[in-house]
Amino acid sequence: MEHSTGTPTNATPHPPLDPRPATPPTQAAAQAQAAAQARAERRARADWLITELGRLAAQAEDPNDRVRIRRTADSLTRLATAFRP
Amino acid sequence: MTTTALAAHPTSITELFALSAETARALAGAEQSAWNGHIIESSSAMLGLAHWDGTLYLDRESIVDPLRHLYEHAGATRPTPTLIAYRESLATLLHEHAHFLGPTDATQEAAREAFTKLGSRQLEEGVTEAWAQDHLDDFIHQLGIDKVAPGIDSVRSNGYYAAFVPAIRELTSELDTRNGFPPGETLSLLNRQTAAGQFPLLVDTVYNSTRLPDLEPPSADTRSRLESILRSGLAHLETYELSPPDLATTNSLATANQVLSHLDHESHTAEATYSQSNPCVLPPPTRRIPSPHESALSGVTPPSPARPSSPLSSTSHPASRTHPHPTHTRRSPQSAQSLERHG
Numbered sequence: 516m517e518h519s520t521g522t523p524t525n526a527t528p529h530p531p532l533d534p535r536p537a538t539p540p541t542q543a544a545a546q547a548q549a550a551a552q553a554r555a556e557r558r559a560r561a562d563w564l565i566t567e568l569g570r571l572a573a574q575a576e577d578p579n580d581r582v583r584i585r586r587t588a589d590s591l592t593r594l595a596t597a598f599r600p
Numbered sequence: 601m602t603t604t605a606l607a608a609h610p611t612s613i614t615e616l617f618a619l620s621a622e623t624a625r626a627l628a629g630a631e632q633s634a635w636n637g638h639i640i641e642s643s644s645a646m647l648g649l650a651h652w653d654g655t656l657y658l659d660r661e662s663i664v665d666p667l668r669h670l671y672e673h674a675g676a677t678r679p680t681p682t683l684i685a686y687r688e689s690l691a692t693l694l695h696e697h698a699h700f701l702g703p704t705d706a707t708q709e710a711a712r713e714a715f716t717k718l719g720s721r722q723l724e725e726g727v728t729e730a731w732a733q734d735h736l737d738d739f740i741h742q743l744g745i746d747k748v749a750p751g752i753d754s755v756r757s758n759g760y761y762a763a764f765v766p767a768i769r770e771l772t773s774e775l776d777t778r779n780g781f782p783p784g785e786t787l788s789l790l791n792r793q794t795a796a797g798q799f800p801l802l803v804d805t806v807y808n809s810t811r812l813p814d815l816e817p818p819s820a821d822t823r824s825r826l827e828s829i830l831r832s833g834l835a836h837l838e839t840y841e842l843s844p845p846d847l848a849t850t851n852s853l854a855t856a857n858q859v860l861s862h863l864d865h866e867s868h869t870a871e872a873t874y875s876q877s878n879p880c881v882l883p884p885p886t887r888r889i890p891s892p893h894e895s896a897l898s899g900v901t902p903p904s905p906a907r908p909s910s911p912l913s914s915t916s917h918p919a920s921r922t923h924p925h926p927t928h929t930r931r932s933p934q935s936a937q938s939l940e941r942h943g
Contacts, residue, residue: 553718554716557716557718558716565645568645569644569645571842572645579758582647582662582688582760583758583760583845584842585645585646585647585659585662586647586692586760586761587760587761587841587842588645588646588647589646589647589648589649590721590725590761592645592646592649593649593650593699593715593721594715594716594721596649596651596652597652597712597713597715597716598716
């Protein structure tokens with residue numbers, strides 16, 4: 516027979532023990548929010564740069580400059596498509 | 601056999617496209633290419649794109665048409681600007697194929713996710729372009745294009761990504777030296793990885809070039825600090841992306857040297873921490889066995905001096921107060937005499 520020791524019973528199962536230091540929920544949420552914000556900013560910057568590079572390439576008189584700008588657009592387009600699954 | 605080698609060379613743009621991926625993969629020594637066999641001729645601001653679904657996009661006017669022209673006039677003598685146009689198209693083709701390279705367990709989904717992380721685009725783009733520049737002549741020879749367009753290997757075209765390439769060359773050549781690798785090894789190893797594997801490999805290469813693997817436990821977080829320095833430093837390169845090539849090159853090199861300096865500072869600080877916590881090991885002190893005379897005289901009060909000795913502390917001496925290095929106290933003649941008397 517079990518005897519109560521005065522400790523309140525809790526029907527909720529305990530989460531498995533984790534030796535790693537727990538990150539406070541608010542701090543983890545803030546980190547996730549900051550990461551999401553940084554990601555959104557990089558995506559918006561890539562989109563804006565692609566548009567801007569298209570305009571610059573169209574206006575460039577030097578063919579070498581035009582190619583250089585378009586190669587930069589390649590890289591940013593790769594980044595922009597990486598943000599879109 | 602010579603005939604076999606010639607038969608393997610493409611004789612049309614269709615054959616070139618079919619063979620180019622495998623040629624790039626073999627040149628790189630990579631395990632696989634994620635190219636799905638599809639090429640789409642595009643017409644937009646970009647010139648080439650290695651899409652995450654494995655499709656290769658090439659600009660019709662600037663890339664595909666020159667390559668079509670190349671095979672339509674096979675063997676003919678062409679003016680230098682035409683040869684340069686061919687060469688630039690082939691450089692783009694090789695560059696885009698290099699984006700698809702990776703180890704057998706790599707996925708484009710993981711690569712795509714990693715590419716969005718800070719500094720990843722600059723690293724991959726710099727590695728891909730530097731490697732493609734270095735291997736363009738090999739690519740041309742492997743595909744027999746120097747026979748189709750005589751003189752193509754004697755003209756030179758400008759490379760691109762001047763904001764990224766000099767920094768990547770500086771970092772990777774320095775790591776080659778520090779790790780005792782042959783020149784170009786770090787760049788080649790990075791080129792065989794997708795974006796998912798490039799940063800872990802770069803951090804490992806930096807870490808292994810220090811004494812830290814022998815000093816600190818595997819659980820130490822030095823690697824994450826090194827990665828943070830590398831990511832923020834490489835991300836900074838995009839500041840110079842639209843600068844004229846000369847200015848971009850200068851700033852790219854300066855950034856690489858700053859990154860190397862920060863990495864050195866971080867690793868030296870960590871090395872010093874572990875060196876201090878593990879001082880040189882001395883043999884354990886041994887208990888000295890007293891001589892028979894010492895044992896016999898133990899407990900006997902020592903004889904008192906004939907006159908009081910001077911204080912042993914040297915701080916009472918004026919010279920010690922004015923000494924520029926107070927921790928290195930020098931014995932005054934008086935205190936030395938006293939010590940000798942008590943010695």
